[in-house]
Amino acid sequence: MRKPIVAGNWKMNKTVAEAIDLAESIKRDLAACQKVDVVLCPPFTALSAVGNVISGTQIDLGAQNMHWEKSGAYTGEISPEMLRDLFCHYVILGHSERRQYFGETDEIVNRKAKTALALNLHPIVCVGETLEERKAGRTNEVVEKQVRGSLADFGARGWLESIIAYEPVWAIGTGLTASPAQAQEVHALIRSVLQDISDEHVAKSVRIQYGGSVKPGNAAELFGQPDIDGGLIGGAALDASSFIDIVLAAQETA
Numbered sequence: 001m002r003k004p005i006v007a008g009n010w011k012m013n014k015t016v017a018e019a020i021d022l023a024e025s026i027k028r029d030l031a032a033c034q035k036v037d038v039v040l041c042p043p044f045t046a047l048s049a050v051g052n053v054i055s056g057t058q059i060d061l062g063a064q065n066m067h068w069e070k071s072g073a074y075t076g077e078i079s080p081e082m083l084r085d086l087f088c089h090y091v092i093l094g095h096s097e098r099r100q101y102f103g104e105t106d107e108i109v110n111r112k113a114k115t116a117l118a119l120n121l122h123p124i125v126c127v128g129e130t131l132e133e134r135k136a137g138r139t140n141e142v143v144e145k146q147v148r149g150s151l152a153d154f155g156a157r158g159w160l161e162s163i164i165a166y167e168p169v170w171a172i173g174t175g176l177t178a179s180p181a182q183a184q185e186v187h188a189l190i191r192s193v194l195q196d197i198s199d200e201h202v203a204k205s206v207r208i209q210y211g212g213s214v215k216p217g218n219a220a221e222l223f224g225q226p227d228i229d230g231g232l233i234g235g236a237a238l239d240a241s242s243f244i245d246i247v248l249a250a251q252e253t254a
């Protein structure tokens, strides 16, 4: 039985004061949440403050990106060691916004994920097709290529420590959600690719989140699918009560 994991990706939103407020509100309801892994991913500037708010609770801290090197002359970048220093346990890698606007390729994502694993950070590796690719019937091909490239050569321990997030690009921030059946189909495909690159145990154990316009109203049905193990939440994670309701929906399936 895989434990659901719900992560809030706050993207480039919230000042430190706003982030503290949001984390405090979420903490009031979810501090002791046991059945679902709850992760907050504020921007870098608020990691420390949010980490302080959730310290000693069941809620974990995650970052939204990192560099592939542990340290060095990379002006403006943040290293995985710095994230560990702030008690981050997770890091989102290869989000479609990073692939689209910052040129991240599967090779870069793979390099980052391997460094994250070496430093005991759980990578949340994002994959997903664009609307054009879906319309052209290329969804499976695109997602398979991303999974093979981004998650190459992790080794069994590395795969088991990783989370995959399937986020169809056309569903992100658009209000369009993949139907539960559409999402389930791709999640099952991802599991079959995992089986091919690793083994059955890994394929059955790795948690695969769905992301893309998840809201309190559609979360239960999505999370009820056999291969969907929670969600990566954008817009709805910026509102405490919406995020809490989404976590509670995941709890129902646990």
Ligand code: 13P
Binding pocket: 009, 095, 167, 171, 172, 173, 174, 175, 211, 212, 213, 214, 232, 233, 234, 235, 236
């Ligand atoms: P939305 O929930 O705003 O569609 O964003 C999803 C996402 O990109 C999470 O990483």
